[in-house]
Amino acid sequence: MIGVRPAAEPAQTEPLLEATALEKWYGPHPAVRGISFTLSSGEFLTLFGPNGAGKTTLLRLLAGSLRPTRGEIRFAGDDGDDEHGWRRRIGVLSHQTYLYGQLTAEENLRFYGRLYGLRDLPSRIDALLEQVGLQDRRTELVRNFSRGMQQRLALARTLLHEPEMVLLDEPYTGLDPHAARMLRGVLEHLRDGRRTILLVTHNLSQGLELADRVVIQAGGRWVFDAPRSSIDSATFEQLYSERVGGAL
Amino acid sequence: MEFVRQSLVIATKDLTIELRSKERLLSMLTFAVLVAVVFTFSLDPTVQSRGIAGAMIWVTILFAGMLGLGRSFSLEREQDAMVGVLLTPVGRGALFFGKFLANLALLSGATLVVYLIYALFFQLSMFSAAPGLAGVTLLAIVGFLALGTLFSAIAASTRLGDTLLPIVLLPLLIPVVFFGATAVQRLLLGRPFEEIAGSVRMLAAFDLLFLFVCTTLFGKVVEE
Numbered sequence: 377m378i379g380v381r382p383a384a385e386p387a388q389t390e391p392l393l394e395a396t397a398l399e400k401w402y403g404p405h406p407a408v409r410g411i412s413f414t415l416s417s418g419e420f421l422t423l424f425g426p427n428g429a430g431k432t433t434l435l436r437l438l439a440g441s442l443r444p445t446r447g448e449i450r451f452a453g454d455d456g457d458d459e460h461g462w463r464r465r466i467g468v469l470s471h472q473t474y475l476y477g478q479l480t481a482e483e484n485l486r487f488y489g490r491l492y493g494l495r496d497l498p499s500r501i502d503a504l505l506e507q508v509g510l511q512d513r514r515t516e517l518v519r520n521f522s523r524g525m526q527q528r529l530a531l532a533r534t535l536l537h538e539p540e541m542v543l544l545d546e547p548y549t550g551l552d553p554h555a556a557r558m559l560r561g562v563l564e565h566l567r568d569g570r571r572t573i574l575l576v577t578h579n580l581s582q583g584l585e586l587a588d589r590v591v592i593q594a595g596g597r598w599v600f601d602a603p604r605s606s607i608d609s610a611t612f613e614q615l616y617s618e619r620v621g622g623a624l
Numbered sequence: 625m626e627f628v629r630q631s632l633v634i635a636t637k638d639l640t641i642e643l644r645s646k647e648r649l650l651s652m653l654t655f656a657v658l659v660a661v662v663f664t665f666s667l668d669p670t671v672q673s674r675g676i677a678g679a680m681i682w683v684t685i686l687f688a689g690m691l692g693l694g695r696s697f698s699l700e701r702e703q704d705a706m707v708g709v710l711l712t713p714v715g716r717g718a719l720f721f722g723k724f725l726a727n728l729a730l731l732s733g734a735t736l737v738v739y740l741i742y743a744l745f746f747q748l749s750m751f752s753a754a755p756g757l758a759g760v761t762l763l764a765i766v767g768f769l770a771l772g773t774l775f776s777a778i779a780a781s782t783r784l785g786d787t788l789l790p791i792v793l794l795p796l797l798i799p800v801v802f803f804g805a806t807a808v809q810r811l812l813l814g815r816p817f818e819e820i821a822g823s824v825r826m827l828a829a830f831d832l833l834f835l836f837v838c839t840t841l842f843g844k845v846v847e848e
Contacts, residue, residue: 441710443847460713474708476699478641490633491712493626526703533708 391452392417392541392572393438398447400433407433408444409596417452417540418569422587422604423576426620430596431576435545438574439468464492467539471549473530477519481510481529484518485536492537504532509558524555531562541572548582560585580616584609594620627718634714634722639729641699648695652688652734659684660741673746678809680746682801684738689731689765690790693772696727697780706846716843724773724835731765753811760811760820763827764804770834771796777845803827 393415400408407430415421425431436442438449440463451462468474475484482501489497505511508528518526527547534542544563548556560582566573567586577583584590584604590612592600599619607615642648663680667673673680700706709719739757743750750757772793779789807823 439711441707441847460715463711463713466711468708468711470704470707472704472707474705474711475703476637476641476705477702478644478699479637483637483640487633487637488708488712491630491709491714493629493713 391415392419393452394450395438396448396450398434398437398449399445400430400437400442401445406430406596408437410447411593411596411598412447413591413598413601415541415572415574417572419589420567420573420587421575421589421591422583423574423591423593424578424580424583424616425576425593426578429593429620431578431593432545434593435468435543435574435576439466439543441468464537465540466543467534467537467541468543468545469527469530469534469547470545471547473518473526474533475518475526475530478517480515480517481505481521482514484529485532488533489536494537500536504536508532523550524552527551527555528558531559535566539571541574542566544573544575544577546577547575548577548579556582580609580613584612592616592619627715627721630714630718631722631725634709634719635725635729638696638699638723638726642726642730648692648730649734651695652692652730653737655691656684656688656734656738656741659687660738660745664745674748674812677742677746677748677812678805681738681742681808682805684742685731685735685761685765686768686794686797686801688734688738689768689772690793692730692734693727693769693776693793694779694786694789696723696773696776701780710846716846717839719846720773720777720839720842723777724769724838727769727773728766731769732762735761735765748812750812753814756811756817756820757808760804760807760824760827763824763831764800764807767800767827767830767834768797768804770831770838771800774838774842774845777842781845799830800827803830 391414395414396412398408398411399406409430411434423431423434433442437444451465476487479487482505485501485504486497489500494500501514502511505514508531510525510529510532513521513525518529521529527550531547547559551559563573563575563586573586575583575587587604590600590602590604590607591598592615600615660680667676697706700709739750739761742748772789775793775796776789779786779792782788803823803826807820807827810820
């Protein structure tokens with residue numbers, strides 16, 4: 377079982393992030409069109425949508441790896457003094473691991489930990505490697521790891537700086553059933569009412585399991601946004617088919 | 625201070641990977657030896673090699689360096705590692721400077737070997753001019769790598785990749801190569817320092833300019 381320390385500010389309904397009229401265009405092609413929303417502390421939002429709906433683009437805008445063409449994103453408590461300070465509050469897990477194959481598991485975590493300027497790095501690395509079950513493989517090159525092991529290490533990288541908000545972009549892609557179960561266990565544990573989680577997926581069953589709020593994005597717009605408790609799985613599946621034009 | 629710390633973290637990572645794979649060092653050194661061999665066999669035996677050694681050395685350094693630069697950002701492409709780095713609070717200037725430092729360490733090592741190869745192949749005695757050669761060459765490769773690091777990041781983000789790099793980089797390197805090769809040639813011919821002082825000043829000015837501009841622009845290049 378993954379033991380993740382709670383994020384710093386436990387406040388159930390405090391807005392952590394506010395996005396206003398977000399737009400992203402790639403040349404003449406819109407990927408995200410006029411999306412506005414708030415995310416509260418402790419909220420677990422699952423964003424569904426077919427391929428090409430602009431989900432990953434939206435996630436990259438929130439993570440700060442892309443700049444919006446129009447609109448803005450504000451983080452609670454971000455006073456703009458530290459240009460990249462808000463990046464310390466976000467962790468991103470994608471189907472790409474962001475790891476270096478020529479470095480060992482431990483070296484990868486140490487590298488990222490140093491970029492975050494973490495002080496108690498050795499103990500954090502020890503704890504996280506233990507928690508993702510890679511303690512015995514810490515000195516092995518990542519290129520020799522299986523896809524599942526790489527994704528577990530990527531998870532450790534994501535949680536290394538104890539982010540307040542975790543962004544997950546199709547994290548189950550390419551995982552075997554064992555690794556997928558482990559990842560689900562981690563997400564369940566992360567859903568502690570303090571940490572904000574945004575999961576992007578087109579897998580309905582995986583996405584609905586843990587969500588507090590479900591959103592469907594199609595054609596760069598949010599076409600459905602509701603609390604998870606307000607809709608059952610079968611109705612949501614039907615609704616999803618209707619809203620994305622039968623793309624299921 | 626944070627800038628230096630972050631730059632060193634990036635440079636250490638790049639050098640660790642390179643020392644493990646030796647991919648760039650081996651390709652640069654193999655290229656350098658091959659070029660020296662080609663010059664050895666193609667030059668007329670009556671030609672005084674000392675008179676053209678500066679040009680030969682600089683052709684070798686320039687293209688060996690280009691070979692290394694082409695691979696500078698390829699290790700970031702695997703598993704989108706550059707995106708992972710950009711998601712951290714690392715300053716974009718520090719990221720550039722870290723990559724630059726790693727490239728500088730590698731090309732400095734390769735350049736030392738280039739000088740040794742030419743000293744061996746063409747029986748050039750460089751001992752007395754060694755401090756001057758080291759200083760001038762270092763100044764020249766700083767300017768080369770400042771521009772080269774920026775442009776290899778641009779090239780890595782395009783489909784043309786390594787093909788694009790020399791096409792856009794070489795014309796911009798003309799001043800660095802001109803002043804660097806001139807100063808090296810004069811030092812090899814045993815001319816006094818006064819004769820190369822102008823070249824040294826110009827190289828230092830270009831270094832400062834290129835480092836400032838490239839450190840500033842790097843964020844814009846890698847963030848979209």
